[in-house]
Amino acid sequence: MRIIIFLTIIVSLAKPIKSYSQWTEISYITTKNLVDGCFINDSTAIIISQNGAIFKSHDNGHTWNNIKNINSFFTKIYAASEDTIFAGGINLYKSTDQGFTWNFIKSFNQPISDLDFFNSKIGYIIIPQYDTIPSSWGEYGYIVNDNYKAFKTVDFGSNWNIALHTGESNNKMQITDFGSAFISCDYIEILAHGCGPWVDISKRTSDFGETWNLSLRPTPSHVFDFINDSIGYFINWGSIVKTVIGTDVPIVLYDQFIDYSVKDCFFLSEVYGVIISDYYIFETTTGGYSLTTSYTSEKKLNRVFSNKKGNIICIGENGLILTKKVDLDSLTYINFNNEIPVSTAFPNPFIDFVKFEIDLAGECEIFVYDILSQFIYQNKFIRFITIETSDFNKGAYIYIIKNNGKILKKGKILKI
Numbered sequence: 518m519r520i521i522i523f524l525t526i527i528v529s530l531a532k533p534i535k536s537y538s539q540w541t542e543i544s545y546i547t548t549k550n551l552v553d554g555c556f557i558n559d560s561t562a563i564i565i566s567q568n569g570a571i572f573k574s575h576d577n578g579h580t581w582n583n584i585k586n587i588n589s590f591f592t593k594i595y596a597a598s599e600d601t602i603f604a605g606g607i608n609l610y611k612s613t614d615q616g617f618t619w620n621f622i623k624s625f626n627q628p629i630s631d632l633d634f635f636n637s638k639i640g641y642i643i644i645p646q647y648d649t650i651p652s653s654w655g656e657y658g659y660i661v662n663d664n665y666k667a668f669k670t671v672d673f674g675s676n677w678n679i680a681l682h683t684g685e686s687n688n689k690m691q692i693t694d695f696g697s698a699f700i701s702c703d704y705i706e707i708l709a710h711g712c713g714p715w716v717d718i719s720k721r722t723s724d725f726g727e728t729w730n731l732s733l734r735p736t737p738s739h740v741f742d743f744i745n746d747s748i749g750y751f752i753n754w755g756s757i758v759k760t761v762i763g764t765d766v767p768i769v770l771y772d773q774f775i776d777y778s779v780k781d782c783f784f785l786s787e788v789y790g791v792i793i794s795d796y797y798i799f800e801t802t803t804g805g806y807s808l809t810t811s812y813t814s815e816k817k818l819n820r821v822f823s824n825k826k827g828n829i830i831c832i833g834e835n836g837l838i839l840t841k842k843v844d845l846d847s848l849t850y851i852n853f854n855n856e857i858p859v860s861t862a863f864p865n866p867f868i869d870f871v872k873f874e875i876d877l878a879g880e881c882e883i884f885v886y887d888i889l890s891q892f893i894y895q896n897k898f899i900r901f902i903t904i905e906t907s908d909f910n911k912g913a914y915i916y917i918i919k920n921n922g923k924i925l926k927k928g929k930i931l932k933i
């Protein structure tokens with residue numbers, strides 16, 4: 518009876534949840550390199566080009582008007598409120614009338630890598646600084662553009678002070694809830710002969726940035742999106758990993774090759790998400806367990822963003838603007854964890870071996886990853902398998918059991 522029930526579930530999961538609309542390319546707006554954008558309300562969006570051309574749409578991205586041109590280099594734009602918008606790169610500008618007029622605020626020695634605001638008063642910018650890495654091959658070493666620092670304003674952007682050091686990697690910050698935010702960052706120790714290993718020093722705040730606590734990422738990637746203050750998705754070229762704050766077990770949802778150039782993502786819910794690389798758009802309608810390539814572009818993609826009603830905009834070089842509407846009412850969450858046959862791992866914790874047994878009369882495949890989602894072990898089996906673990910390092914591991922490509926069971930095991 519268990520096998521019959523399981524097979525019925527697998528068939529239902531294989532059916533598409535919804536046939537979603539195709540991407541629509543908005544043509545002949547501009548030929549400029551569009552680098553960032555955001556929604557300022559349910560229907561109004563604003564985007565900016567690298568050289569300061571600002572475009573605005575009042576119909577979810579279907580038509581656009583060039584409302585302003587600022588002669589500067591830009592990387593980011595962010596709506597702190599419906600009226601207050603900040604745009605930055607080498608310089609930082611502010612608008613209080615939805616982008617029609619802009620005031621210069623401050624110049625920086627390097628372009629802004631990220632820009633986020635809790636509200637129109639309190640916000641952060643992240644900027645790389647110069648750093649020197651010593652080298653045995655040269656007298657002066659390498660000058661590198663890293664050593665990122667986060668600057669904070671508490672007076673509507675008028676003054677900015679260093680708030681924290683965010684490491685030596687390409688940082689990203691996201692406001693995850695009222696007063697809460699997450700910053701991904703790494704630190705690399707400078708040794709006498711060069712560089713040491715990367716160390717994750719990602720941080721989280723729940724008090725508008727007054728205090729920041731260590732909050733490690735489930736995978737080394739800086740491409741991520743939180744759908745709320747506790748649930749986030751981290752993407753790299755070979756996996757999608759879901760993390761739930763408050764638990765210590767990240768879930769590897771997808772573990773097949775995506776694209777080496779993965780650069781941005783946006784998840785509308787625990788069911789639907791969009792991932793972009795340089796030339797491809799990938800979508801999931803299964804909460805990250807599977808991906809489809811929904812668009813192939815001849816122009817390089819830069820950014821994807823959405824409003825809460827499922828209107829998605831993707832922008833890129835040479836004036837590329839793509840739009841899509843997702844019917845949020847049709848999205849159905851599938852609880853994979855409660856619809857699978859029972860699996861046991863024993864002993865757990867383990868020392869030299871661990872056994873797995875699953876109540877299914879068919880060939881299964883097991884994958885084991887370390888806590889950073891690095892691949893450790895893979896093998897096929899029927900009903901049970903014993904894994905020799907004498908070469909495993911002490912610590913926590915994630916296992917995934919599949920049947921015909923479908924995930925049956927995920928869990929955590931511990932070597933002591």
